[in-house]
Amino acid sequence: MIEFRSVSYKYPDGPLALENVSMIIEQGCILALVGKNGAGKTTLVKCLNGLIKPTSGQVIVNGKNTRDASVAELSKTVGLVFQNPDNQLFSPTVRDELAFSLKNRGTREEDLEPLIDETLKEFNLVHLKNRSPFLLSGGERKRVAMASLACMKQPVLVMDEPTQGQDGTQKRNLENMFRRLQENGRTLIIVSHDVDFVARLANRVIVMEKGHVLVDGSVEDAFQSRQHLDVEHLVPTQELELKWFHGMKHGNVQGLIRMPRTEFFKEIRQRIR
Amino acid sequence: MSINLLKGFEFRKKETPVHSLDPRTKLAVTIMYTIMSLAFSRPMPLVFFMLTLLPYMIVGKITRRWLASMKGLWLILSFILVLNTLLTSLDFAISMSLRVLLLVSAFTVFFMTVHPDDLALALLAMKVPFSFTFTLTLATRFMPTLAREAQSIMDAQRSRGLELESGGIIKRVKNMVPIIIPLIIQSIKRAFSVAEALESKAFGASKHRTNYFEISMRKRDWFVLLFTLLFVISFIVLYHLPLLPPVFYFRIPY
Ligand SMILES: Nc1ncnc2c1ncn2[C@@H]1O[C@H](COP(=O)(O)OP(=O)(O)OP(=O)(O)O)[C@@H](O)[C@H]1O
Ligand SMILES: [Mg+2]
Numbered sequence: 001m002i003e004f005r006s007v008s009y010k011y012p013d014g015p016l017a018l019e020n021v022s023m024i025i026e027q028g029c030i031l032a033l034v035g036k037n038g039a040g041k042t043t044l045v046k047c048l049n050g051l052i053k054p055t056s057g058q059v060i061v062n063g064k065n066t067r068d069a070s071v072a073e074l075s076k077t078v079g080l081v082f083q084n085p086d087n088q089l090f091s092p093t094v095r096d097e098l099a100f101s102l103k104n105r106g107t108r109e110e111d112l113e114p115l116i117d118e119t120l121k122e123f124n125l126v127h128l129k130n131r132s133p134f135l136l137s138g139g140e141r142k143r144v145a146m147a148s149l150a151c152m153k154q155p156v157l158v159m160d161e162p163t164q165g166q167d168g169t170q171k172r173n174l175e176n177m178f179r180r181l182q183e184n185g186r187t188l189i190i191v192s193h194d195v196d197f198v199a200r201l202a203n204r205v206i207v208m209e210k211g212h213v214l215v216d217g218s219v220e221d222a223f224q225s226r227q228h229l230d231v232e233h234l235v236p237t238q239e240l241e242l243k244w245f246h247g248m249k250h251g252n253v254q255g256l257i258r259m260p261r262t263e264f265f266k267e268i269r270q271r272i273r
Numbered sequence: 274m275s276i277n278l279l280k281g282f283e284f285r286k287k288e289t290p291v292h293s294l295d296p297r298t299k300l301a302v303t304i305m306y307t308i309m310s311l312a313f314s315r316p317m318p319l320v321f322f323m324l325t326l327l328p329y330m331i332v333g334k335i336t337r338r339w340l341a342s343m344k345g346l347w348l349i350l351s352f353i354l355v356l357n358t359l360l361t362s363l364d365f366a367i368s369m370s371l372r373v374l375l376l377v378s379a380f381t382v383f384f385m386t387v388h389p390d391d392l393a394l395a396l397l398a399m400k401v402p403f404s405f406t407f408t409l410t411l412a413t414r415f416m417p418t419l420a421r422e423a424q425s426i427m428d429a430q431r432s433r434g435l436e437l438e439s440g441g442i443i444k445r446v447k448n449m450v451p452i453i454i455p456l457i458i459q460s461i462k463r464a465f466s467v468a469e470a471l472e473s474k475a476f477g478a479s480k481h482r483t484n485y486f487e488i489s490m491r492k493r494d495w496f497v498l499l500f501t502l503l504f505v506i507s508f509i510v511l512y513h514l515p516l517l518p519p520v521f522y523f524r525i526p527y
Contacts, residue, residue, distance in 0.1 A: 046428070049432055051428050051431065051432065070436070070438075071431040071432065072431065072434050072435070072436045075431070075432050075433065075434045076434065079432070079433075080432040081432075082425070082428070082429045082432070084425070086455060086458070086459055086462075087422075087425045087426045087428075087429040087455060087459075088426070088429040088430055088433065088451075088455065089455060090450065090451045090454035090455050090458075100433070100451070101433045101434065104433055104434030104435055104436075105434050134458060148433065149432070149433060152433075152434070
């Protein structure tokens, strides 16, 4: 469990990026962090494993104040995948990239290969196992970066923009995989600008603006109407607009927002007939 | 640690008499300080010249940033200090550290108060070919970017459980691999994309480039230039005559 107690953070030569943020993140949920560019999402996420120590207030991870623990220690609980995969890839092969993380964690040699293979399979990367990460496409590199953290099996996995550069198939795959991870009891925190992805996946949405929490609630709360999205500076997708439209007509907005696309369209087709 | 040092080359816009000097003046002053730091290998003259940089930094309002960037130098300085003390003498070791300090400070002051574009204009005015000045501007422009990138890479690897602060020398050097490789790769990638961007903006298509801004030497530029030149020459002459107070000839007896 993670707790933010009136956390503020100011960059040494920059703006106040977090302002009095308080929240509790329960174990086993999928939390989505949304908000416009520069809202403070990445800053908040960096507090989780102690890369950023709050200027004031505390971040408590598993009962431990991040101020009193090293990043390496916290990284055993919280895995943080950065926005830009190029910031971390350096190994000659995709396999070695995962092995590096696992060795940092102190995984025994004989456990290495099964863990690597399992993770590669989850991220649809098996066919790239022995390729150089530098010669992969942008979307593939992003997945390698995610896999190289997810393989460590931290109880909390944080991803900055996981769907960035992913095609439709991969996005659906990620969605299913994140659900599986959640079913295994892991907590997921996802920073995303992808409204549909968040709407289908998240249990809880936190909308950030100018360093503070603007909205904190369920997907239905956060995405219930155009007015809400306007305030949140998010742009609704056509899918969401259709759901609002049909939901209003039949008094069932709440029920539709989360519905998977295929199911939703099936329902529309039935209604039209 | 070395990231602080790179930040020392970052220009910030400020309205101070030092910032508004002509870039050529500042370049000349920096070159004079470079010569002085190389011309003297005794501690006191070097300390003296270090002190004369202070008013320049105070007027230019960069003292604090200069101090911060000097923190990035301690590793190199302690290396020079230890090695030279062991191999030669303490006097020489201290002089060499001071020399490096003065050299780096002079350039830090220059880059902190001269906008890269002004540097390019200054060099162009001195008939340096454009492709050369442009390369130099680009290089200075990307220094802070490189520093920031190194920071992000370190953050990303630490999130994967890489411990940078622990272990012996060999482990620490080995730990640099996951930092250096992404840094190099990103730099190469950026070099290519900058080159492509330049070509798509018709770089080098025309022989005659025009400049939007012009630089000009004003009265105070000549004043600063002449003053520094006189000061430096008279110091050298007086030092070698030798007519300076005895403290300038002080030697550390070890
Ligand atoms: N290293 C830094 N130094 C100074 N200021 C910074 C630094 N990193 C971020 N900021 C500033 O802090 C604020 C919050 O930035 P942050 O990166 O957390 O935004 P974000 O919500 O992740 O945005 P995006 O959607 O673009 O990723 C911004 O105003 C940004 O300019
Ligand atoms: Mg961000």
